[in-house]
Amino acid sequence: MKVAIKRTWRSSIQSIIGLFCFSIAMTHTALGESLNVWLGTGRSPQSRGIYHCKLDTSNGKLTEPKLVAEMEGPGFLAKHPKLPVLYAVGGIKNEQVVAAFAIADDGKSPSLTFMNAVSIGDGGAAHVAVDATGRTLLTAQYGGGSVASFALGSDGSITARTKLIKHEGGSRVVSNRQDASHAHWAGVSPDNKFAFVPDLGLDRVVIYKLDPANSSIEPHGEGVTPPGSGPRHMKFHPNGRWIYVLNELSLTVTQFEYDATKGAMTPVQTVETVPAVDLAREKAKSASEIRVHPNGKYVYSANRGHDSISVFEIEASSGNLKRIQIENARAITPRNFNVSPSGDWLLVAGQASHTLAAFSVESDSGRVVFNQNSVYAPSTICVMFDDGK
Numbered sequence: 006m007k008v009a010i011k012r013t014w015r016s017s018i019q020s021i022i023g024l025f026c027f028s029i030a031m032t033h034t035a036l037g038e039s040l041n042v043w044l045g046t047g048r049s050p051q052s053r054g055i056y057h058c059k060l061d062t063s064n065g066k067l068t069e070p071k072l073v074a075e076m077e078g079p080g081f082l083a084k085h086p087k088l089p090v091l092y093a094v095g096g097i098k099n100e101q102v103v104a105a106f107a108i109a110d111d112g113k114s115p116s117l118t119f120m121n122a123v124s125i126g127d128g129g130a131a132h133v134a135v136d137a138t139g140r141t142l143l144t145a146q147y148g149g150g151s152v153a154s155f156a157l158g159s160d161g162s163i164t165a166r167t168k169l170i171k172h173e174g175g176s177r178v179v180s181n182r183q184d185a186s187h188a189h190w191a192g193v194s195p196d197n198k199f200a201f202v203p204d205l206g207l208d209r210v211v212i213y214k215l216d217p218a219n220s221s222i223e224p225h226g227e228g229v230t231p232p233g234s235g236p237r238h239m240k241f242h243p244n245g246r247w248i249y250v251l252n253e254l255s256l257t258v259t260q261f262e263y264d265a266t267k268g269a270m271t272p273v274q275t276v277e278t279v280p281a282v283d284l285a286r287e288k289a290k291s292a293s294e295i296r297v298h299p300n301g302k303y304v305y306s307a308n309r310g311h312d313s314i315s316v317f318e319i320e321a322s323s324g325n326l327k328r329i330q331i332e333n334a335r336a337i338t339p340r341n342f343n344v345s346p347s348g349d350w351l352l353v354a355g356q357a358s359h360t361l362a363a364f365s366v367e368s369d370s371g372r373v374v375f376n377q378n379s380v381y382a383p384s385t386i387c388v389m390f391d392d393g394k
Contacts, residue, residue: 037063040345041115042352044070044361045093045387047340048078051359052384055079055093055106057115058361065350065363065376070383074106074117080386083133083142084393090120090161094130094144097122101129103144103155105163123163127151127171132190132238135393136197141220143191145202150186152202152213156220167220176208178233179254183208189253190238195245199225199268203236205253210236212268228270230259238294243301247324251295251306256284258295258306258317260324276326278306278315283331287311294341299348303371307339307353314342314353314364316372330372335362335379343388350376354385361385 040060046052054077056070077096084091089108097104104122108115127149134143135157142155142163154168172186187206193199193215200213200222210228228250230236235254241263242249248261248270256278261270284290290310297304304317304326316330334342336355344351344366351364351373361382364373 037061041110041391042067042070042361043082043091043387043389043391044354044382044385045079045082045095045389047080047356047384047386048096049384052078055082055091055117056382056385058380058382060345060350060352060363062345062347062349065365066378067352067361067363067380069380070361070385071114073115074119076104078129079104081130081132082387082389083135084389084391085135085139085157085161086137086393087139088161091117092133092135092142092163094125094133096129101125103130103133103142103163105161107161120160120162123155123166125153126166126169127153131188134191134193136193136200136215136217138197138217140217141215143193143200143222145188145191147187147189147205150188150204150206152188152191152200152211152222154220154222168222170213170222170224172202172204172207172211175206176232178208179235182206182235182254183233189236192239194263194265194268195241196265198265201228201239201248203239203250205235205237208232208234208236210239210250210270212270214268225268226270228261229272231255231257231275234259234275237292240295240297240304242297242319242324243299249295249297249304249326251278251292253292256290256292256308256311258304258326260326262324273323274325276317276328278328279308279311279313279331284311293339296342296344298344298366298371299346305342305344305351305373307334307342309338309340312337312339312355314339314351314373318371329370332364332373333375335364335375336360340386341388343390343394346390346392346394352388354382354388356384356386359383359385361388
């Protein structure tokens with residue numbers, strides 16, 4: 006009898022322990038991972054600088070964004086590839102600069118501490134990027150029509166501007182928009198050998214030879230987009246062979262074949278993000294951002310005025326795009342959006358609606374579904390995860 010009681014007791018304890026462990030595992034799964042989301046903002050009465058919120062990957066819910074650093078219109082952000090340092094382009098005491106902030110993260114509420122800032126020297130920048138070595142920072146100046154390179158120190162601080170190159174001329178296809186150069190984005194190739202600057206005013210992607218050791222760039226070549234298209238942003242496919250350039254003025258995407266040995270772009274295909282007939286009644290319309298899904302199967306773009314997200318399927322052998330969905334952005338003026346590193350979530354920032362909305366991404370189709378979750382995000386024009394992409 007005593008033996009039976011002992012066995013029953015032990016069995017009960019084992020069952021309780023098993024249930025406890027299962028409960029912990031299920032709780033962990035239900036909670037998912039909490040991702041940092043950094044928000045760059047435009048100049049407006051609502052915004053005071055750089056904001057931060059968190060994304061719960063188990064349900065797509067967002068925390069309310071909190072101000073983490075005051076700055077005048079820190080529109081675009083970038084992260085150091087090796088150090089906890091964040092960079093922003095914007096104004097400090099009415100001077101247009103690129104600034105460095107140290108990130109401190111206790112796992113609950115990250116904070117930013119100002120490190121230093123360097124004057125850009127050609128007006129405000131529309132975009133900022135850091136090369137893979139963490140030695141070189143690049144900025145693109147829309148108003149000045151230029152690209153600048155900066156040297157970064159071992160601690161991630163900005164030590165000096167090393168070069169400022171002005172783009173000359175304009176395609177003049179679209180009056181008032183292409184009468185002069187408007188450099189709109191800066192980034193580097195997967196092998197870190199070349200830098201790219203889509204120029205809306207030139208209908209060109211200007212290519213530079215990158216010298217990370219000396220934090221410098223030299224003119225190298227160009228990729229040509231259709232006349233009047235107005236290239237704005239671009240992204241590489243994970244295979245490094247294809248480039249997708251978003252054209253702001255024509256609301257199209259141009260696919261390029263990329264030769265990494267030569268640093269050369271060859272146009273292959275241009276597709277509409279939204280059918281022209283659907284844009285005819287819009288008072289204002291322009292494309293804003295483009296992203297490639299981490300799995301390399303889909304491309305996403307945002308359409309202002311039409312206020313939508315376009316989803317494209319990538320043909321596996323050619324890289325050609327086929328539009329499969331146009332979804333309401335649940336935002337007014339979707340200036341920027343981003344796809345989570347896992348590819349499960351897409352966050353859309355409404356610059357005019359002051360919102361950040363979450364969409365789930367269907368794993369089998371790449372299509373997006375609104376998650377019924379949106380938070381107040383003042384004048385947000387840049388959405389960045391911790392991977393810095």
